[in-house]
Amino acid sequence: MLTENYEAAHAEFDAALRSAVARDAPEGMARSHQRLGVCAERMGALDIAEEHTHAAFELNPEPERVVGQAQRLRRLAVLARLRGRPADGLSYARRALVLLGRTDETTDRPETYLTTADCLRDLGRLKEARRFYTSGHHDARNTRTAERARAALAELDTNSNLKAEGE
Numbered sequence: 001m002l003t004e005n006y007e008a009a010h011a012e013f014d015a016a017l018r019s020a021v022a023r024d025a026p027e028g029m030a031r032s033h034q035r036l037g038v039c040a041e042r043m044g045a046l047d048i049a050e051e052h053t054h055a056a057f058e059l060n061p062e063p064e065r066v067v068g069q070a071q072r073l074r075r076l077a078v079l080a081r082l083r084g085r086p087a088d089g090l091s092y093a094r095r096a097l098v099l100l101g102r103t104d105e106t107t108d109r110p111e112t113y114l115t116t117a118d119c120l121r122d123l124g125r126l127k128e129a130r131r132f133y134t135s136g137h138h139d140a141r142n143t144r145t146a147e148r149a150r151a152a153l154a155e156l157d158t159n160s161n162l163k164a165e166g167e
Contacts, residue, residue: 030068034075037052037056037075040052049079050083053079057069057072057073066105067099067100067103073092074112074115076092077091077092081115081118081122086120086122086123089122093116094116097112097113110135110141114145117129117131120132126156129156134153137149137153
């Protein structure tokens with residue numbers, strides 16, 4: 001049932017993309033690609049999701065769109081990590097953090113910290129991951145983000161305790 005909703009949304013966003021292309025409207029194309037990427041991800045098509053998200057990033061390169069660029073880089077980081085490429089994900093996440101550091105906008109920082117931490121954890125760099133999970137928890141603006149950070153920190157603690165017991 002949920003997949004059908006995403007398929008319907010995908011069809012709607014695809015039509016919006018065609019319309020934006022016909023009007024030669026880069027912002028509309030970027031927005032449509034971003035939405036198509038989210039739909040594809042939810043439908044399990046991570047490769048297609050990554051292609052659309054990358055297209056959205058490339059279509060909107062203006063420096064004044066720093067927050068949008070950072071959001072797209074974070075999405076690329078998530079997708080790369082989900083596709084088994086945490087090093088690529090880390091590169092995207094760090095680029096997003098650099099962009100977010102150039103703005104007063106702080107809404108996207110906590111999730112970007114958590115994405116960075118997820119990539120570091122997957123790479124086995126647990127001390128660095130802990131630092132980013134802690135930053136994400138500290139800056140969390142909603143309960144979901146704070147809970148995700150707490151759960152990740154608890155998992156790191158559990159794993160390090162198990163590792164210490166095994167030594």
